[in-house]
Amino acid sequence: MRLVVDLNRCQGYAQCAFLAPDVFAMHGDEGLLYDPQAEAAQRERVAQAAAACPVQAILVDELDLAAAGEAPDA
């Protein structure tokens, strides 16, 4: 599944790295590295990370989310 983080918004709260550690990882105190194309098995965790992000910086592919039944209004 494709995802992108708006790093202008990201403030390094690290919720995503806690909820989906195989996809998101802190790099230094505040920087974030992530896998832009996560494995399908990570779908649930990535959806949780996106929902938990305090600044709502994570965008997950709408079609991937719909496939997981997670899309809010698809």
Next chain:
Amino acid sequence: MPDTALEQLKRSGRIVVVGASLAGLRAAETMREKGFAGSLTLIGDEPYEPYDRPPLSKSVLLGRADADRTLLPRRRALDAEWRLGVPADGLDMAARTVRLADGDTVPYDRLLIATGVRARPWPNEAEGELDGVFTLRTRDDGAALARALAAGPRRVLVIGAGFTGSEIASACRERGLEVTVAERGDGPLVGALGGVIGAVAAELQREHGVDLRTGIMVTGLEGDATGRVRAAHLSDGTTLECDVVVVSLGAQRNTEWLTGSGLGAGPRGIACDAGCRAFDIRGIVTDDIYVAGDVARSPHALFGYQFLSLEHWGNAVAQAETAAHNMLSESTERRPHLWVPAFWSSQFGVNIKSVGVPSMGTEIMIAQGSRAERRFTGVYGYQGRVIGAVTFDNSRWLQFYEQQIEATAPFPLPFTTVDRRSDGHKPMPADFPDPSVPTHGPTITLSGYSPADRRITFTPAGH
């Protein structure tokens, strides 16, 4: 009375987007969100669906992501016709057609140009074609450079210490590779952030084992008998042995395909109004051609109506959304592109972020933290107001300073800031290089004409 032409456009018009990267994709999605039901064509010179570029100089070089796995997520299904792998090479404004390199023509009712920029190549073509010499802009560039770094070169030379060059050097050190950075200016990042911050960036590089050489130009690259780069000649007379060279000298705008079209396009980008409508060469705004992303240059009310061209990820998204909205709106419903510039970089374990236009700043004040700790907020002042801010590992402050910039808050800051350290509360010269002396080129270029004084300044090409 509703505009019947607009209704017809929305129902059955033809919209063509030239440029299939971040701006083109987000614009196309926004058009569909606005109810555009006509035909939508996206034209891209690369054979790939829109992908994200920032990871190419970070995760990809660290080997944590593959260059072919950074495709951008979609906000919605597009129902578009994709013409990928074939660049546009001409525009006929009267006939309203785009000509493609394969000879095809694509007619439009509304056109969005989002052709972006490309890496500036090494000026000596033969040297630039040596094996082991790279630039970094595209997915193919990223894959090739990642392969070269993974092969364990003995020494990498990075030419140019802007953001991309510095990120590449950082990735090299993280991989344990020896790296030399040659920068013509006084320090890394000086074009974008000035000498005060450049000095911090220089210390950061040296602490991490980068062989940073400032005030130095690379005068030539030398290959061996098999056509592989083996050394670089420097302006101080020395020779540096290296088996990978990354040319990181900024970007050139992709406007050549518009030459002769009558559109106001050139090496500095495509001039457009705050509503993203392109100007023609007479200075008259067009009704049916819009511009967004790195290739656009538009006046910003908050910064003296100067024409800003911003090679920023966030600008591409925001301007694309504004352009798409305006393409499908009546004139009174159109919105200005008033995004406050913002960007980020990640290097040597430090998260660097900025808002506003630091390069307009004449003074800087360290408002939070300290430079010695590599954790601080620097606030830039211009003519008694706050014009920009930069943070090193201090990004949660940035939003506050963005509000100060939007409110044209006075500089020096009239309030006492928290977490103030030894750097104190004193403004000092921001120490930007003289713009008439070429360095690696800032990420933001300003040109001055405003509605208040209708001067037209002609600046010759030659980048």
